[in-house]
Amino acid sequence: MAGPAFRAAAVRVRVPATSANLGPGFDAFGLALGLYDDVVVRVADSGLHIDIAGEGADTLPRDDGHLLVRSLRTTFDLLGGQPRGLEVVCANRIPHGRGLGSSSAAICAGIVAAAAVTTGAEARLDEVAMLELATEIEGHPDNVAACLLGGFTLAWTESGSARAVRMEPSTALVPIAFVPAEPLLTQTARGLLPATVPHVDAVANAGRSALLVEALTRRPELLMPATEDRLHQEYRAPAMPRSAELVNRLRLDGVPSVISGAGPTVLALTDIGNADKVAGMADQDWAAYRLTLDLEGASVLPLDPGGTPQ
Known part of the structure; x- marks a missing residue:
């Protein structure tokens, strides 16, 4: 069976910070916030090259141990196979280890970017499947649901699968x-x-x-x-x-x-x-x-003329 086909062009993905729990909604509620990480991913001929600017630039690994890369790899496996090489550029603004969903942002960015560079991925990896995959990697769905969907989310597991509903938060907040x-x-x-x-x-x-x-x-x-x-x-x-x-x-x-x-x-x-x-x-x-409230969730955006995130 032939492996997947990959797009030659780079893709840019933007993912929001999130706040989970929100007081009483432990492991269930999430709110997407207007603070973003941007990632550009391009399929290359060979190897793995990672550039990181901003949060974690001095501490994050630049190999397959990077959570974003692990999420890319996991998604590519689900879609049928790995590309020959990858170039990844990260512009990180979400503080790490502070309760603002930086790990969920990395996971969701990897999933969305892998789908975006894989031809026909939308037929195998819809919104529900992305949520299930992100939850499998993260371990619980509250932050990843808000990161993927934006707005105010309520997440739960049903028969072992992650589920979520998105609600529109008040514009007064x-x-x-x-x-x-x-x-x-x-x-x-x-x-x-x-x-x-x-x-x-x-x-x-x-x-x-x-x-x-x-x-x-x-x-x-x-x-x-x-x-x-x-x-x-x-x-x-x-x-x-x-x-x-x-x-x-x-x-x-x-x-x-x-x-x-x-x-x-x-x-x-x-x-x-x-x-x-x-x-x-x-x-x-x-x-x-x-901050503002993020209402879009993880998004694929146009590249700037230089091909790097802003």
Whole structure:
């Protein structure tokens, strides 16, 4: 059986940062944010060449150990075979190890780019299949669903397969990400979670999660009660005390705030009238990113004249 055919032209893929959990929606909710990594991939005659600019330029591997390349390879295998060579250029803006979905962005970029350079890939790798593949690589669907689909997503697994629905977030929302200098490993944060939680806490989170759907899509005035959590944030606080303190301080000031993903970034949800004030509420040890909501998800974009991401 013949292997796949590859396009000669390079492709450019843009993937958004994401914030998972959003308080009570542990391992289920995701929100796509207007902070992007760009990747250009071209099938070459031989070898593997990787250029990296921005986040991770001094630390990421430039071989098959790179998560983006592993995702490209996994997708090519699914599509029928590997190209002879690859040239990959990365412009990374999503902070690494901060709870903003940098690994999900790399995974989704690899999947989308591999499909884009493979002739006829759309017949074998539709949106549902991409979500399942991304979840298989990442291990859980919350961040990858938001990265692929954009907007506000609810993800779950059904009969062993990942599923997600996309919802339109309120246009009144302005996300502010407070990013600390030091990263935190997701494995460290997950290791602090208990095996069981009190029934009353599970009930509380179920109600708050349902309310959060209404608050994020139609009634932002409900975000304070809707972002209350009892399942993970307090348990993880010892690993990120400054993040926990900032969440508490912002909430005391009436700003709906949560730990972004596994942390240590803090995500505040405000409106345009208060965005500047909220962005100035943390001290200089935090980098405050005033962001937009991403509504497109992972996208294949035209190349700039130089063939590199901007």
